[in-house]
Amino acid sequence: MGALTIKNVCKSYGPTDVLKGVNIDIQAGEFLILVGPSGCGKSTLLNMIAGLDGITSGEIQIDGRVVNNLPPKDRDIAMVFQSYALYPNMDIRRNISFGLEIRKVPKSEQDRIVNEVSSMLQIDQLLDRKPSQLSGGQRQRVAMGRALARKPALYLFDEPLSNLDAKLRVDMRTEIKMLHQRLKTTIVYVTHDQIEAMTLADKIAVMKGGIVQQFGSPRQLYDEPANMFVAGFMGSPSMNFIPCKVVSMGNETGVEIDGGAGTFKLPVRSNQLKSSEGQEVMLGIRPEKVTHKIESHLENSDFHLAKCRVSINEPTGPDTNIFIHMNGAKVVCRSTPDSAKDPGEEMEMMFDLSKMVFFDPKTEERLA
């Protein structure tokens, strides 16, 4: 039995369906991330898990217990809000202990928990201040401390890092990950930032239009995206999509590509396209899978060399992004600064055939 089970949950406000049959199941100790563009229903889903919002149909279980009709306080959850939602009239100590106070935890026990939590989050010297006297990062810690104090079955995070500046966000991200590894708590975390999702999650649910597009481990989502939306959403720079035609290559199948320096064919490793010769498909390949020539890979039959014409190159420091037009689509490739060629020149590119994925250009669903 999972720590959190969401069965066929739907939510509609009047005629608008916000969630259309969501199914998610995670085990105790897992870190689940709900990610998607704004308006995809991820925050609504989180509020429904918290009990702040009712569900139209379906079932939510926390720790094996159906909580559909339970108020938030009886669901054994704690939540960290985007705006932190610290009580402005209380000092930090009371902010953390307020939930314990309401639950009639003895005063000595409250003090012990507050001290434990605050030293863990390094906010012990702030306990007598008011929230208004803290910086954004400190408020963030207090908000987490308030959630940690109660030791619930499930922690909910609603875009907790989106109000912090870029540097602090990266630091806090690492800290949340460390905290999770240490405490082995079950966490549901909402974000629109796919990097946060990739770095933190054990399981990711990519959502769009009230539907879970794909649910799986970060690795699965990255390498085996279920459709073009997931493929494009996860990863930065995002996956390249090249429209191309399936052709025969002797006893193999392949796709034909014009990279500005003559057409070439790339063999397809999957058997799924065998019978689709002549069809138009969408080839998806990540930037780091189209590179400069790497000598050590030359022996490996999964790597394929082809000449292309460079349109633009963008040095980022460690890498140089090469832009090449392939079959009219702009394709980003990753190369070392040394091997990058200038715009207009021809460059030999190395394709990792094992990481190519194919989509139906109409339904955008994965073919192979």
Add this chain to the structure above:
Amino acid sequence: MSSFSADTPHSSSVMGRIFIYGILLIVAGYFLLPLLVMVFTSVKSMEEIRTGSLISIPTSITFDAWSKAWSSACTGVECSGLSGYFWNSVWLVTPTVSISTFLGALNGYVLTKWNFKGADVFFSMLLIGCFIPFQVILLPMARTLGFLGLAGTTTGLIMVHIIYGLAFTTLFFRNFYVSIPNELVRAAQIDGAGFFMIFWKIMLPLSIPIIVVSVIWQFTQIWNDFLFGVVFSAGESQPITVALNNLVNTSTGVKEYNVDMAAAIIAALPTLFVYVVAGKYFVRGLTAGAVKG
């Protein structure tokens, strides 16, 4: 350009300052003059009032008129001064201000944080209450009070003021609570707090600035009210405004201007007091409440 304006604004800003302060002084003097006349007249003897001019500085100061206004001036047939009516007003204002402010806070809290079906319609209807003139509700209210057996009682008057004030206090609190993030309430809900716990422990402590506004408004309205007082109360239970009117309009004997003035000042003092005291809290409340949720 910057070197240009660096030295010129200095002299012109001094001139500007003089001009502004000059205007302010004149305007302040203009507004203070009536009060000054009242204070001067109230400490003069009748002899001096008859012989001197209206704005002349009193030659000898006497508080006889004040004590007469307080304890022995005639308001109609009764000759016991304003003291009794003053306390009437205090007993009227204290419960009305506190109850209407409290209910307004509760209304605002429900309207903003516990949205129910039809809340907007309810609020708009309540808002209409702010625009209904006193005169319009006199007759219906008189009938209602009669029906409830409260006609001519202080309780009846208290009820009228609470009901009439509720539209305003609700509006104040509702608009204030709209700016308090809903996440605060949600966080408290998850922490396990219920409806009234959130109200007492989270919302009310944040509401000090608006409580002060509401108290000032309600206090001024109700203390200064004449119409409801004269219509819905009788005899002994009348508020000070009605008594003041009776005192000034009593037409037996000499017109004692010094007593009238002293009585008028006595009637106005509590509102002045509330402004001075609460005004300070108001500023303090504003700075203390300047917290992003």
